[in-house]
Amino acid sequence: MTGSGIALAGLSKTYSSPEGPVHAVRGIDMRVAAGETVALLGPNGAGKSTTIDMLLGLARPDAGEVSVFGRAPADAVAAGAVGAMLQTGELIRDLDVRELVAMVASLYPRPLDVDETLALCGIEQIAGRRTQKLSGGQTQRVRFAIALVSDPELLVLDEPTVALDVEGRRAFWQTMRAFAARGKTVVFATHYLEEADAHADRVVLMAQGRIVADGPPTEIKGLVGSRTIRATLPGAPLDALGALPGVTSADRRGDAIVLVCADSDAAIRALLAAYPQASDVEIAGAGLEQAFVALTADGAVRA
Amino acid sequence: MSAAYLRYELLRTLRNRRFLFLSLGFPLVFYLLVAGSSRGVRDLGDSGLSAPLYYMVGLVSFGAMSAMLSSGARIAAERQAGWHRQIRVTPLPPRAYLRAKVLTGYLMALLTMAVLFAAGAAMGVSLPAGRWLEMTGLLLVGLVPFAALGILLGHLLSVEAVGPALGGGVALLAFLGGTWFPISDHGLLHVVGQLLPSYWLVQAGHVALGGAAWGAHGWLVMAVWSVVLGRLAMAAFRRDTARV
Missing domain, CATH: 3.30.70 (Alpha-Beta Plaits)
Structure with missing residues (x-):
């Protein structure tokens, strides 16, 4: 399941809107080596989420190809190799936190232990609480647990720290780094330069649907700062x-x-x-x- | 799809009070009220069936329709919450997602049947074992169009629209199908009723008289609704999953 890592080649995607076509992504080429942690950094509307949707097989590119560990995204997802925390999304109701995480775990071939995952994400105290009674920050942590519990080779996080307070962010990135340290591949999107700088091996800078810079965090920081x-x-x-x-x-x-x-x-x-x-x-x-x-x-x- | 996944789906459904009320509480209470007050009626409105038996099947139809259509409410809610996108990045195939919804609907419909059959037996409904089974089988087949309708509405309607649509739809279908009183064998109600799958659901009670409860007409209506709604449901489902 390792090998070639991730490759995006010549990707582009245009949505139609009442104001006319929106060129969300306009030709993206990028590779992520297996085991690498890469930040997609850019302002709102840069095309980060659209790129992530195509990486996950949630959106079909108008042009270009995506390869995740040598397969199409849908095949990598079907094999259980991908865990994702999407930018938006609520939890389904009428289950408690442990049940929801266990429900998602039951869909994967080799999930992590559910209680271990709850502890990793700092939500063991709310394990018995119904999902409709969580705060925004707690919901965000449960969504992280849902992405992690599959023990994926590739973890994709789209603006993961929105709705988290300072302490929540610190704990979140600590867990993410511990996960990445096990040789996992991580791609996360953010519009915070500090997050990209502190937690990624490499930063890909996006704006207006294109990659405008790609390099180590220090280099990007020099450029953008x-x-x-x-x-x-x-x-x-x-x-x-x-x-x-x-x-x-x-x-x-x-x-x-x-x-x-x-x-x-x-x-x-x-x-x-x-x-x-x-x-x-x-x-x-x-x-x-x-x-x-x-x-x-x-x-x-x-x- | 794992058994664990289905178990959690079922658990969620059982914890939804509004749904339990519509598919189980409401039909049971009404059955006890209506059948209890007409217990001695041997032939209800020329249907040939006793009141306890007729109303038992009538209210099973109501509860089971609600159970099947509630999958539509859950699909609409999960679409709105963005949960269907989260599910699409798991190995659960989209068809298995639908299968779990339909299966959950069927299990809840079986629960409604079990409870109302028990209430019917307590009210004096007595049938040979073979007839109970035949009736259960017909009801399960008769729920196929409602499984498809639930999926269709879940993919077409917003959360705000799906609740009233399902509530009103079940009430209307139950009324025209004869849940509340037998449809006489002539007149407009009869013509309309015979075209509806809910009418034939309620007709499943006629197995008690021996012979076929549906006949060719009933099977044909059920088959047409199943195929038409099934196709529309798959089209809505595909359109919805392709658009993202």
């Missing part, structure tokens, strides 16, 4: 722009340039000194959202 300067400046050589003080990389989008800066104060002074004709200058702040917009403005594809 910095500020970007955008300006209309036709004809300026990228080499020279990239060499300005405080600038880590320079890119061109038509007539506009985008400078990713470690020190945006130094960079803006240097830029305006060297190119007084620069107009429409914008500096995007630290927020992920703005950083993504700067990285992907005008729908331009990064090479």
